[in-house]
Amino acid sequence: MKAPPKIDGPAVPTPREIYERLDRYVIGQARAKRAVAIAAYSHVKRCAQRRRERRSLLKKSNILLIGPTGSGKTHLARNLAEILSVPFTVVDATEYTEAGYYGKDVEVMVAELLFKTDHSIEETQRGIIFIDEIDKIARRSQGGRTGAGGRDIGGEGVQQALLKLLEGREIFVPLNVTQHWNKHDFVQVDTSDILFICAGTFSDLHVAGGRAVGFGSTGEARTGRRRISQRDLLEFGMLAELLGRLPVVVELEALRPRELRAILTEPPDSLTREYRDLLALDGIDLAFSEGALDEIVRYAIDKGVGARGLRAIIEEVLAEILFEAPERRGRKASVDRRYVQRRLQTLDASSLRED
Ligand SMILES: Nc1ncnc2c1ncn2[C@@H]1O[C@H](COP(=O)(O)OP(=O)(O)OP(=O)(O)O)[C@@H](O)[C@H]1O
Numbered sequence: 001m002k003a004p005p006k007i008d009g010p011a012v013p014t015p016r017e018i019y020e021r022l023d024r025y026v027i028g029q030a031r032a033k034r035a036v037a038i039a040a041y042s043h044v045k046r047c048a049q050r051r052r053e054r055r056s057l058l059k060k061s062n063i064l065l066i067g068p069t070g071s072g073k074t075h076l077a078r079n080l081a082e083i084l085s086v087p088f089t090v091v092d093a094t095e096y097t098e099a100g101y102y103g104k105d106v107e108v109m110v111a112e113l114l115f116k117t118d119h120s121i122e123e124t125q126r127g128i129i130f131i132d133e134i135d136k137i138a139r140r141s142q143g144g145r146t147g148a149g150g151r152d153i154g155g156e157g158v159q160q161a162l163l164k165l166l167e168g169r170e171i172f173v174p175l176n177v178t179q180h181w182n183k184h185d186f187v188q189v190d191t192s193d194i195l196f197i198c199a200g201t202f203s204d205l206h207v208a209g210g211r212a213v214g215f216g217s218t219g220e221a222r223t224g225r226r227r228i229s230q231r232d233l234l235e236f237g238m239l240a241e242l243l244g245r246l247p248v249v250v251e252l253e254a255l256r257p258r259e260l261r262a263i264l265t266e267p268p269d270s271l272t273r274e275y276r277d278l279l280a281l282d283g284i285d286l287a288f289s290e291g292a293l294d295e296i297v298r299y300a301i302d303k304g305v306g307a308r309g310l311r312a313i314i315e316e317v318l319a320e321i322l323f324e325a326p327e328r329r330g331r332k333a334s335v336d337r338r339y340v341q342r343r344l345q346t347l348d349a350s351s352l353r354e355d
């Protein structure tokens with residue numbers, strides 16, 4: 001392999017290298033991984049140029065991830081931060097309000113990152129902030145798009161407030177996240193080099209004329225569907241100014257059965273490895289049959305939880321084995337399809353949606 005290019009000191013991974021490292025942990029989503037790898041590389045180049053020349057004409061590569069629940073939006077962003085060795089925090093857009101209203105000011109998002117870095121302003125300024133549920137702060141005035149159409153919870157105001165964070169400005173960040181109404185203690189943070197990754201399911205996104213754009217689980221809907229356009233997002237209730245600051249729009253697909261299957265076994269931190277290691281500490285040799293894995297995947301697909309539900313499903317499948325493990329030292333625990341079916345009969349699917 002060729003030596004990675006040097007941009008201002010430390011070696012920067014190329015898009016291909018970023019992609020390949022993402023690929024080990026994020027299954028499927030090839031297009032999303034490529035797009036994110038390119039955006040991340042551009043971002044790093046832009047930051048380096050700004051350091052060298054004190055300015056940059058390159059636009060900031062903030063990212064909007066759109067995809068169904070459990071498709072890997074948060075997972076992809078978290079792994080990207082790991083690869084770039086930058087601090088990372090996840091915030092929920094619905095917890096924020098426009099300044100002056102009850103709730104958190106958007107500056108607190110940066111405070112969360114500051115907290116993650118032990119209050120290192122320098123580290124914070126090169127971090128990634130993942131803003132989840134961005135679709136839940138869509139403007140609601142346009143004709144009752146959702147059932148909550150009449151209720152105005154200030155989504156537009158929060159979008160407005162986000163603009164100054166996303167475009168990169170010096171802002172004042174409260175030091176004490178829990179008592180942010182005490183404005184005495186704050187620090188100045190430059191958000192120019194903070195990469196913002198916004199994410200949402202946009203699950204009720206429709207185009208004019210009634211044809212839905214969304215995430216069908218059937219093969220046809222996956223391949224035949226139109227890409228989500230800026231116009232769709234505007235109609236959904238996102239502000240043009242906000243979309244303008246999210247130039248990289250990336251769509252993730254609902255994961256297919258064989259991808260869920262791969263998630264169970266392939267990544268270095270896969271669930272089956274994790275539980276095998278856990279039980280090995282009790283001297284138990286855990287093994288899943290092929291049928292058992294298929295059954296777990298079938299259940300996850302059935303309940304529409306994507307990869308998100310896999311951990312809770314496995315936890316339930318293994319509950320008895322985990323409970324008795326210390327008393328069964330030195331034995332083998334073989335999990336087959338019948339065993340999985342029996343264990344899952346009583347599982348309440350609503351418990352699978354939690355984090
Ligand atoms: N493509 C994937 N490859 C490997 N693991 C994945 C993938 N997608 C999801 N996972 C696993 O499932 C868990 C949940 O996924 P994640 O939180 O990224 O979903 P999401 O798309 O953000 O969903 P939501 O909209 O519900 O937040 C992750 O912690 C990860 O372990």
Ligand SMILES: [Mg+2]
Nearest residue numbers: 073074075132
């Ligand atoms: Mg998520």
